[in-house]
Amino acid sequence: MSHRNKIPTDIQVVIALVLLTCIFITIPTLSNTPIRTALGLPMVLFLPGYALIAALFPARDDLDGIERLALSFGLSIAVVPLIGLALNYTPWGIRLFPILISLSAFTIIMCTIAVFRRNSLPEDDELSVPFYSMYISAKEEITKKPENKLDRVLTILLVISILASIVTLAYVVVTPKEGEKFTEFYILGPEGMADGYPTGLQPGQSGSVIIGVVNHEYADTEYSIELLLENNSQLIDQDLHHINLQHNQTWEKEVTFTPASIGEDMKLQFLLYKDNNMTESYRDLHLWIDVREI
Known part of the structure; x- marks a missing residue:
């Protein structure tokens, strides 16, 4: 596959998450699982904004990682209500499936534009998210032998803290809150x-x-x-x-x-x-x- 036909890895991940979210929402046997909520939150709070940022700023030097991440959340929070407002004036209204279809279509369209814009850039200027390099770097950082026992203990505590934070966040998200009786x-x-x-x-x-x-x-x-x-x-x-x-x-x-x-x-x-x-x-x-x- 030539460079101009390549789909960047981050765009592949975004599209895969959109499709997975649609599957877990539309299939009855899957829609009652906690995975639906875990996929639905990024679908509303992150993916539309990330796809829009990817389409607007395709080059590596347009934004740094922190700016891209922050704008992805911010634009998602702005775009999703606007899509809901537009749906309110259509015969379909603000219901689950019209919202799902609209958000999915918007995100995939923005991803398509991002692919075309990135492929039109020189390869050195094209934005790429090095998932594999990040994984290897993190793995080496965790598994390498520290200089002393204290560093090893601190590394283990850091990993445990991160895992505990992820588990706690997942529990808070997927556990239904008991409201007023x-x-x-x-x-x-x-x-x-x-x-x-x-x-x-x-x-x-x-x-x-x-x-x-x-x-x-x-x-x-x-x-x-x-x-x-x-x-x-x-x-x-x-x-x-x-x-x-x-x-x-x-x-x-x-x-x-x-x-x-x-x-x-x-x-x-x-x-x-x-x-x-x-x-x-x-x-x-x-x-x-x-x-x-x-």
């Missing part, structure tokens, strides 16, 4: 919207609402629900006890109630109890209803 509790009208509530009824007439519960407690939780009118009368025959939900699981049910008394501005309470604690409600909602003769 709470439960969503809501009522909707019969049409499933937050309006159209049955607030005006005749004596003996029934009304219906949709009650919803979403568990965000990070544990399996048992719920019970009661409907009370003016704090003292149970209105339903349906069993709304022993509702067992896993974390992030949603429960919805249409509930029909029949007021047993006549009055205006009566408080219809929806009480949610948690883990068989029926002495005090965990969440509560209410409607003001009128029951009167027409």
